[in-house]
Structures are given as C-alpha cells and as structure tokens.
Amino acid sequence: MPLLLREELLQDEWHCNNNQARKRQRSYPIFQYIFRNCKIGIVFHFEIMTRRFCFKLATSSFFRKFGERPQPKRLTREAMRNYLKERGDQTVLILHAKVAQKSYGNEKRFFCPPPCVYLMGSGWKKKKEQMERDGCTEQESQPCAFIGIGNSDQEMQQLNLEGKNYCTAKTLYISDSDKRKHFMLSVKMFYGNSDDIGVFLSKRIKVISKPSKKKQSLKNADLDDDESEGEEFTVRDGYIHYGQTVKLVCSVTGMALPRLIIRKVDKQTALLDADDPVSQLHKCAFYLKDTERMYLCLSQERIIQFQATPCPKEPNKEMINDGASWTIISTDKAEYTFYEGMGPVHAPVTPVPVVESLQLNGGGDVAMLELTGQNFTPNLRVWFGDVEAETMYRCAESMLCVVPDISAFREGWRWVRQPVQVPVTLVRNDGIIYSTSLTFTYTPEPGPRPHCSAAGAILRANSSLMASSETTANSEGSYTNVSTNPTNVTSSTATVVS
Numbered sequence: 263m264p265l266l267l268r269e270e271l272l273q274d275e276w277h278c279n280n281n282q283a284r285k286r287q288r289s290y291p292i293f294q295y296i297f298r299n300c301k302i303g304i305v306f307h308f309e310i311m312t313r314r315f316c317f318k319l320a321t322s323s324f325f326r327k328f329g330e331r332p333q334p335k336r337l338t339r340e341a342m343r344n345y346l347k348e349r350g351d352q353t354v355l356i357l358h359a360k361v362a363q364k365s366y367g368n369e370k371r372f373f374c375p376p377p378c379v380y381l382m383g384s385g386w387k388k389k390k391e392q393m394e395r396d397g398c399t400e401q402e403s404q405p406c407a408f409i410g411i412g413n414s415d416q417e418m419q420q421l422n423l424e425g426k427n428y429c430t431a432k433t434l435y436i437s438d439s440d441k442r443k444h445f446m447l448s449v450k451m452f453y454g455n456s457d458d459i460g461v462f463l464s465k466r467i468k469v470i471s472k473p474s475k476k477k478q479s480l481k482n483a484d485l486d487d488d489e490s491e492g493e494e495f496t497v498r499d500g501y502i503h504y505g506q507t508v509k510l511v512c513s514v515t516g517m518a519l520p521r522l523i524i525r526k527v528d529k530q531t532a533l534l535d536a537d538d539p540v541s542q543l544h545k546c547a548f549y550l551k552d553t554e555r556m557y558l559c560l561s562q563e564r565i566i567q568f569q570a571t572p573c574p575k576e577p578n579k580e581m582i583n584d585g586a587s588w589t590i591i592s593t594d595k596a597e598y599t600f601y602e603g604m605g606p607v608h609a610p611v612t613p614v615p616v617v618e619s620l621q622l623n624g625g626g627d628v629a630m631l632e633l634t635g636q637n638f639t640p641n642l643r644v645w646f647g648d649v650e651a652e653t654m655y656r657c658a659e660s661m662l663c664v665v666p667d668i669s670a671f672r673e674g675w676r677w678v679r680q681p682v683q684v685p686v687t688l689v690r691n692d693g694i695i696y697s698t699s700l701t702f703t704y705t706p707e708p709g710p711r712p713h714c715s716a717a718g719a720i721l722r723a724n725s726s727l728m729a730s731s732e733t734t735a736n737s738e739g740s741y742t743n744v745s746t747n748p749t750n751v752t753s754s755t756a757t758v759v760s
Contacts, residue, residue, distance in 0.1 A: 334607075334691050334692035334693070335604035335605070335692060335693050336604075336691060336692075336693065337603045337604055337645075337650075337689050337693045337695065338604070339648050339649070339650075341603045341604055341693070342603065342645060342647075342648040342687075342689075342695070343648045345601055345603055345695055346647065346648065346685065349384075349697075350383070350384050350385040350388050350601060351383040351384070351385050351599045351600070351601050351697060352381070352383050352385035352386050352389065352599070352600055352601060353380075353381070353382040353383040353385075353597060353598065353599045354379070354380075354381060354382075354449070354451070354462050354597070354598045355379070355380040355381075355382055355595060355596075355597050355598075356377065356378070356379055356447060356449060356462060356464045356595060356596045356597075357377065357378040357379075357380070357593060357594075357595050358373070358377040358378075358447060358464050358465070358467065358593065358594060358595075359373060359374070359375060359377075359467070359591050359592070359593055359594075360465070360467060360468060360591070360592040360593060360594050361467065361468045361469075361470050361543070361591065361592070362435075362436055362445075362467050362468070362469055362470070363470055363471070363472060364436055364437070364438055364440075364469055364470065364471050365435045365436065365437050365438065366437075366438045367438070370433075370435045371435055372432060372433055372434060372435050373431070373434045373435065374589065374591075375591070375593070376430045376431055376432045376434070377409065377430065377431045377434065377447055377464070378428060378429070378430050378431075379407060379409065379421060379423075379428065379429055379430075379431075379449055380427060380428045381405060381423065381427045381428070382427065383599070385601055386405065386427065389403075389602075390403045390404070392606075393453070393455075398453075398454075398455055399454075401454045402453065402454040402455035403453060403454060403455070404423070404424060404453065404454045405423055405451060405452075405453060405454075405459065406420070406423065406451065406452055406453065406454060407420070407421040407423055407429070407449055407450065407451045408420050408421065408449070408450045409421055409431045409434065409447060409448065409449050409450075410434075410447070410448050410450075411434060411436055411440075411445050411447060411448070412445050412446055412447070412448050412463075413442075413445075415439075416435075416436075416437070418448070418450065419431060419433060419434065421449075431447075434447075436469060440469075442469060443468070443469055444466050444467065444468055444469065445466075445467055445469065446463045446464050446465070446466055446467065447463065447464035447467070448461055448462075448463055448464075449461065449462045449463075449464075457606075458609075458610045459610060459611060459612075460610035460611045460612030460613075460614075461610070461612050462596065462598050462612060462614070463596065464594070464596045465594040465595070465596050467594075501539045501540075502524065502539065502540045503537050503538065503539050503540065504524055504525055504526045504533070504536040504537055504538060504539075504540060504546070505523065505524070505525065505534075505535070505536060505537045506523070506524060507521050507522070507523055507551060508521075508522050508523070508524050508548075509521060509522070510522065510548070519558070520550055520551065521550075521551040521552075522548040522549060522550060522551060522558065523548070523549045523551050524540060524546055524547075524548060524549075525546065525547045525548075525549055526538070526544075526545075526546060526547075527544075527545035527546055527547050527582070527587050528545075528579075530581060530582060530583070530584070530587065531573060531576075531579040531580065531581050531582065532547040532549065532557070532570060532579065532580045532581075532582050532586075533578065533579060534578045534579065534580065535578045540590065541590075542590055542591055542592060543589060543590070543591055544589070544590070545587050545588070545589060546587075546588055546589070546590060547582055547586055547587060547588065548586075548588065550567065553567075554569065555569050555570040555571075555572070555580055556568065556569055556570075557569075557570055557582055557586040558586065558588070559582075559583070559585040559586040560585045560586075561585050566585075568582065568583060568585065568586045570582045570586070598612075598614040599614070599696065599697050600614060600694055600695065600696055601694070601695040601697070602693065602694060602695075603689065603693040603694065603695045604692070604693025605693070607692045607693065607694060609692065611694055613637040613639070614637060614696060615635060615636070615637045615638050615639070615642060615688050615696050616635045616636045616637055617633050617634075617635040617686070617688065617698045617700060618634050618635045618636070619633075619634045619635070620632070620633060620634075620686065620700055620702075621634070622665075627667070629664075629665040630662055630663065630664055630665065631644070631651075631662070631663050631664075631665055631686075631702070632660065632661070632662050633660070633661040633662070633663070633686075634659060634660055635659065635661075636658065636659060637658060638655060638656075638657070638658050638659065638660065638661050639655070639658070639690075640655040641690055641691040641692075642655070642661065642688050642689065642690055642691075642696075643688070643689050643691070644661065644663040644686065644687075644688060644689075645686070645687045645688070645689050646665070646666050646670075646671075646684045646685075646686060646702055647671060647684035647685060649666045649670045649671065649684075650689070651663040651664055651665070651666055652664040665702070668682065668704050671684065671704075677707040678704045678705060678706050678707045679706060680706055681703055681704065681705055681706065682703065682704040683701050683702070683703045683704075684701060684702055684703075684704075685697070685698070685700070685701050685702075686698055686700045686701060686702050
C-alpha cells in the first residue's frame, strides 16, 4: 500500500470562528498520511498539539480533496433475502402531544407531556457492534440526538441517549414571538464519529394560547372491555362523564390498571359530585374504585397510590396533591424504520418514505400497483418480497409499479395455484431498505394465461415521458407516519392486504 507524506497547515473545517482557525493555522502543523489501495481511500489526520494528540478518521475529506465518491451499491436479491429473514431494522419513534401551549413574556410553559424519542429494533445494537469492529470507540458508535421546534431562533436541545434507548425533552417550549399556528418537532441524529443519520420530523402540532373553557368532550373510542375481573366491565358508546368508571389500558402490552372513577379537579381538590363531560386539557383525578380515598399519583416518575384528605367544610370534595392531578390530552406519534441493506452509506437515511395506501389497477400481466404516501423520491424502487419491480416515480405522494409475475416467486408456476403473500418494501438506490406494514397476496387463478409484457411497455413509456420533468422530492415535507387500515383490492389475480 503506497504511503504519501506531506506537511501542511491545518485547514480547520470544524470551527466556524475564523479567528480561532487562523490561530490554529499559525500554531499547529499537520502531518497528513494518506493510505490508498485500489478499493478505498482513507485519510488519517495526525494533529501535533501541545499535550494533545488528536486522531481523526475523515473519509469525507478525502473525497472532497481527490474528487472520488463511492458508487451507490444497489440492493441485491441475496441481501434482501437476508433482511427478510433477520429483520435487523432501526426504528426512530417520536411520541408527542397534538397541541402545545404558547409561552408569553419570560415564562416557559414546557410541553406537557414532554416529547419522547425511542430507538427501537435490533438494528441499533448490530450497528453499534459493527462500528466497533470497524475500529470505532464506544463513544464514536453511540447515537447522538438534538431536538428542536423547527424554524425558530430557539437552539436545539441535546437528548441524553447514553446507555439507553429512549429520552425525553422536558424543557421545550414555544414563545409568543413565534407566530406559527402549527409546527413540527425536528430530531437531528448522528453517531459519535459525526456520521449523519438524518433529521426526523414529528407529526404536526397545533399551537394554542390556553386550554379552552368549552366542553370538548371525549368519546370512549379507545376503551377495552377484554378484562377478567370479578365485576364485569361493560363499554358503553357515547361521551365520558366525570363520576363514571373507566379503565386505563396500555395500547402496546394490553395491561390494565384496576377500575378507576374519573373525577373533576378544581384548585387541588377532587369534586365527588361532578358529572359534566370530560374535556381535553382540563385537570382530572383517578380514584381507585372501592378504596379509602386512594388516587392514582405520579411521584418521581413512578405511579403510586395517594390517599386524599377529606375537606372539613365541603364533604363533596377531597384534597389531593399535584401528582394526583392529571391532564388528558390527545397524542400522536411519528415512526421511521430503515435498514442499511448493503452496509453503511454516506448519505442520511432521511427523508423516510411513508406508504399510506395501495391500489391495484388491472389484472393478469397488466396488473399495476399504485402506492400513495409521502416523501417519495425518484431513487426509490418497489420490491415484492425479494423481487424488484419496475417502478415509475410520479411525485412525492405517488408511485406506480408493475406487479411481478408469480413465476418470480414460485419456479415453474405459470399461474397462481395457491395464495402467495409477499411483503411490499421500498428500497433506495444505495441499498437503504424502508419496510412497510403492507403485504401483497397473489390469489389462485382458474388456469394458465398467455404471457404479455404490456404492463412493462406501458411503464417504460411513461417513465421516458416523465424523465425530462422529474424533480427530487421536497425534503421538508411532512414526515408523518399514518397507520394504514386493512385495504382489500380484489381482481382476478391479486389481493392487497395489510
């Protein structure tokens, strides 16, 4: 491996202060060793400093200096098979409230509940192990994250992800100088070695001045009656009122708290006789049914039972503390899943495409599938299982592809003999895999049909017409992830299910 050695003054691109950069240029020479072979180029910067020896791995600097860029590795069928078998996804989950109260003057009304960011999936652990095998330290392989409120003068706040897979942003607020009526949280992520992961956006959040005094009632659409307690819990349709018995059920695990009676809160007292409809952003308390004034309470991030004190002068009230006073608020989530199918990439994984619905058009050999969603780009391809489909990019919200023949999945089949279900996936041209919750099902046909390439011809013709006017999708589009309801599209050849 040839070795080139030269001495040059430090051009410090990591400092935006020119005076500091010039000072460093006068003080410290840099020896730059360039190791090259026929496949890769890596630059090692050795900075000679007083009492300090700094080692930097700067692949991007090499490419800027010598004009060489790695060619994107297209996903292979074997790599897709490995992915479908192991599913080492990396998922970023952002949980937040649908509304945020505006702060006035010098006050800071922190978002409540505080936005949470979760890193889910086995891919994060595998990525960390791979980076450490490649020579990175534990700190360099650690994901880092900053969160902000988008276009604002407010600085982004660092999130603490060290040693855990979640964090909360407890000090975010929006001031009255910000005139936006809606905004989205922005989470910028990168690894400790400065490798960029991307910028992930939340769902849209509405800005309000203060909670409405109107009774914006909540319907019991999310209640669950699948419980095995002594007393039968029956779900009734309609609005929830104070004084009614309710159940709090975890939407993920299905675990439920004991039966609770929801009560109205007024000045740190629970009203025992209130029966008006429950409203969002209003204070309420949860009394544990058939107990001696025990209420659900939050203490140092733990759920405990708190015993209220009777009001001596008002028998219809019980005194509670701040931890037993709750606020009901609508929440939302944005979920992004990706996987480096052909190994590490140099570009951010964002924007992450979101598929909201599928529509099957035609049948037989002219069956085409239309994908509707957000954040589509021209460098995406649709895959059915481990088979890449001919794909046409229409716009950031629409894509079209040809449904592969059944023989691509079942060798020797000229027609569909039994149902075959395959996942629908989007793949970027550098091997990034974006999974969806959607699958495509081939349904049985009465018999063989003649082969025809009409769909491919139509798609290629449309692609050539679109090529001249094709533009890259706007990276600032909404990064929302809409949950897709089961969609059944029937024809003589296929059914789409999710």
